[in-house]
Each structure stands twice: as structure tokens, then as C-alpha cells.
Amino acid sequence: MLKVKNLHASIEDKEILKGINLEINPGEVHAIMGPNGSGKSTLSSVIAGREEYEMTKGEMMFEGEDLNELDPEERAHKGVFLSFQYPVEIPGVSVTNFIKTAINAQRKAHGKPDMPANDMLKMIREKSEMLEIDRKFLSRSLNEGFSGGEKKRNEIFQMAMLEPKLSILDETDSGLDIDALKIVANGVNKLRSEDNAVLLITHYQRLLDYIVPDFVHVLVDGKIVKSGGKELAYELEERGYDWVKQETV
């Protein structure tokens, strides 16, 4: 599904990613772990198409198409979804209207008519129940005045509504208490299928107790220095990132 080869990326001429190789297939859950400043969020931004980042070398293919050629909205239309580390507050646009607009924009891109209002309502009800989201919450302005946990839950709600092929969850666990973390993880697990994939970006192993990855990659200084199964996460938790850093020297 996603094939990243020797990916180099910079922001303002500063190289952050220095040759990433990563292959994600349908049905898989990958976790990228790494210390602060290792380039984790840069990787998610580059895949989603954030403008400030420039891909300087390498290849980034999604289902055979060069992602680097596509605008962020076109990547979304292909099925790439980014759950933001810091979701943006948008006063004056309600959660419901935002999601309706997004869904219909994606349908339009695929040549489909708008989703009938009844179907939309039904889907909103189902997905919000799954994530234990209060109905009142849906009529509030997008992310405005939301707590950290509410923002993250709202990101997963959008993911549930948009049904992407590849979901990148950037530090979705930060700012969540354990109950909220369980709800969010539970939601993500329910959305998993043989056809979609998840890329978890996290600093801590905690999230991986609830969303169990098939592969764990350790990112240090813009490179993946070690890959393994879920047990790698526990080892990291125990021995810290210095251990991997030393090993790779």
C-alpha cells in the first residue's frame, strides 16, 4: 500500500529525514517510535503533504501513485488520513458540518453524489456512539475549547467517518488519560480490517498495549535504525532509546 524508499526531507533547508525505508501492506499496523526530534512528526507531515516540508530525495508511493505529486486533498481522496498531533481550532464550523463537507468533498472527487442526509445522520450516530461522543459535542465549533482528549477523540471520529485506507496517528496518545486512551484505541481497533492499515507515531509504548502493532520501527536522527515485532516496544520501554542509539553506532 505505502512504499517509502530512501526518503529525504527538509524544512527550511534543514534535513530532518535522512533516508527512510518503510513498506506498509493492507491489514498491517506499524508503529514508529523514537526520541523527541528524531523526525517522527516530519514523516507523518511529509506523507500527508504539509507544504513546509520538502522531499529532497527518494520515493513515496501509495498504491502505485507518487504521493509527492499530489496536493494534500488529493492524498486524502486516495485514502490517506492524518490524525493531527495538535488539531486546529476552527471557530464557526461545527463538527457535524465539517465532517459532512469533508465526506462530500471526497465523494465528489470520486464522482459520487453527496451522501443522502439520512445516511449521513445514521453514520454520524453510529460512529459517535462507538467513540462515546456526546451528541451535543457534534454541534460545537470544531476543536474550539475542546480538551486535549476531546480533540484526539474527534480526530478518531473523523477517521471513522472518512474510512481511510491508511491512517497515520501522530501522537494520538498524548494528552489522553487512560480511560480516553482505551476508548480511542478501542475505536481504532474496531476500524481495522484486512484492507486498511495504521501507522502509529508515538513516543511511548503505552498506546501499543491497546493497539497492538505488527511491526515496530525505531526512528533516530531521521533514520530507521531498528525494526522488529511488538516486543521491540517493550525492550525500548525498558532500556530507553540510548540503547538503540549505542547499538547503531
Place this chain on the structure above:
Amino acid sequence: MELKDKLVSSFLAFEENLDPNENLDTLRNEAIKNFETLGFPGKKDEDWKYTSLNSVLKHDYSVFPKKEDAIEYRDIKKYLIHDIDTYDLVFIDGIYSSHLSQTTHDKIDVCLMSAALNKDKYSAVIENYYNKVAPKTSLNSLNTAFAREGAFIHIHKNTQADKPIQIINFATGNESALMLQPRNLVVVDENSHVQIIERHQSLTDHPVLTNSVTEIFADKRAIIDYYKIQNDKSSASLIDNTFINQKGESNVSVHTFSFGGKLTRNNLHFYQNGERIDSTMKGVTIIEDKQHVDHNTLVHHIEPNCESHQNYKGIFDDKAVGVFNGKVVVEKEAQKTNAYQSNNNILANDKATINSKPQLEIFADDVRCSHGCTIGQLDEEALFYLQSRGIPRKEARGLLMYAFANNVLESVKIPEVKKRINKLIAGKLGVELGFNL
């Protein structure tokens, strides 16, 4: 001949054609003299520093329009709020159109100014209110000298107008360039309520300059909601002079929606003569090309325990120019005043301009006054957020601007007006209408 000289020399001929029953001779003569002395405002005038009338004054305007009957309801329907029942006062090239209007004298008077000026029945109201709150500026004086027609609205004591009133001034293509001087008077007695919608609309590509004066009097506990829809052609310019005198516990709001026209200047003054008065002025300006919109507001807090709320938002694209000059004066006696003012702007293009100038003059010591002004671009991170959900950048921009302007509409009390403004904003910003906030 310069426009000023042409106007002054036309006055004699104009005077000869007036109805002999009309009693405004002295007023008109004083006014034309005042205009002759002052001339049109120029850039040296502090209040006109950012708005030059030069480009609109260069045309050879006709001051005496010909009568125009060729307009049918179907030609103008789209400019009216037609999905609700309203009283309508329709003027074409400054002349009242009876077949397009709906007036009344049942409990309230909704009729034409020319009738009110010439009939004994209204002489008391005219004497008490006509030209009593408009300051003697050159433009007001010019209007006072030449004005013959407009809306006359009188809501008698303890009466709620049974439906909104629309005042629409159309300009047609029969004159190569046309200058109009509409004059409206709105008198709302104690405990009465009225809603008014005003619009100026050109139907021609010839230049039109409208210099309109509206005087509004809100007696004790009166409620007035006034909506101005300014979405004119790029050949039409408007100088709107609106002055409001409020008595105790009255509540007056004016919403101004400026989406079009070549040059639009809104002079909007509130004078609070009583306690516990509420004055609200809100505006949404969305313009592009070389359009120019200037809001010049004044709230004069004269007595204690009153409030004023100002909220103007603007979105300026291309080479559009916006001006906001909001003055709040709090007199020494006006203790416990609450005065709020905010002016937020988005420059959608780096060639667009906004001049924002709040002016607070506070002479009382126990007051709460706040003002804030922002000028910015659209938030790139917010745009990326919307795009990452599949909303194309162009629509994402429209959506963000729409959301920015939208909260001004919350206080619009006529649902059909709100709907219409929503539609106009959505259209201006290229947002799909399915998006109802």
C-alpha cells in the same frame, strides 16, 4: 464645470419645481449655502483621510432624473426579500413607484417622504424630527438641499409593525450618469418595534452616485432592527449617512452587509439621550477588485448605564480597500457605560488594504470600554487541516472565510434576511450552499 458648482447652480431651477405646500425653503437654502461653503470632503479632512471621492465626483451627473416606468416586478424581484410579507417602498431613479410598492396608514405610517412633506397631517412629525439629528456636514447639507423623496416611517406608541419594511432605491440606465439624494425618516414612538431592510441597487452600467440620509428616532423602550444590504454594481457608489437618536431603554441595531459597489462610505452615528440604552452596530464587508468600503461609526454615550456593541468584520481580496474608523465618545456624566468595539480583517491578497482606526474618547471614570482590531491572513495550518480531510484548498479558503464572517449573522433577527445574507456570503466566497452553519 466641477460637480460642486454644477450642483450649486442647479439649485435655483430645482427650487422652482418644488411643491408650494412644502415648508422646507429656509432649510434648503441654508443647506445649499453650507454645502457651497464646505464643498465635498477631501483628504485633508481627518474623517476622509483614507477615502477619496475624486474618482466618483469626476462624472457629469444628472441631478434631475427623468421619470421611469418601464420596470416590472419580475425585473427587481431578486433584489427584494420576497419570501416573506413586507411593506415595500420602491424608488426608481429617486421617484416613487406606486405599482411596485406597498404602503400603509393602518396603525403605522409607511409612506413616501414627498407626501409627508406636503400634507398637514404629518407637519408635526416633520417639524419635530426632520433634519434634527443629521449633523451639518457638507454631504448631509447637499442631501437636505436637494432631497424630495424617500421613506417616511412612523410607528405610533405601543405598536409593533406587523411586518418588516423594505426600502429599495433602484437606478436605471436612462441617464448617462445619475446622482440620487434619498432621504428617509424613521420615527418610532414609545414601546414600539419595527424592522427595516434597506438596499440601493443600480440596474445600469452608467455611473450612479447615491448620497443618502436616514434619520432614525427611537423613543423610550423602542426597538429598531435595521439591515442594510450593499451589493451594488461596480459602477455604483454610495454614501450612506445614517443618524440615530435614542431615548431611555431603547434598543437599536444596525447591520451593514457590504459586498459590492465601486465606493461605499457608511457614516453611522448613534446618540444616546437617556439611560439603559443599547446600541448595536455590526457589519460584514467582503469585497474584491478595486472596490472600496469605508465604515465610519460614532457612538456618543451621553447618559449613564448604557451599552454599545460594535463588531465589524472584513475580507479584502485583490486590490480592494477597507476602512474602519470607529469612534466612541463617553461623556463625563455617562458613568457605568459598557462600550465594546471589535474590527477583524482578513487580507486575502497582499495587494489588498485595510485601514483600521479605533478612536476612544472617555471622560467618565467608571466605565468598561474595550476595543480590538486584528488584521491577518488565513491560517495556513487550518487550511492544511481542512485539505488533509479532502476539502480542496479553494473551498477550504472559502469555508474558513465563511466561518470568520458568520458569527456576525447570529444577531440578525429576520430568518429570511439571515438566509439571504448567508447565500450572498457563500456566493462571494465560492462555498457550496449545502453548508449551513
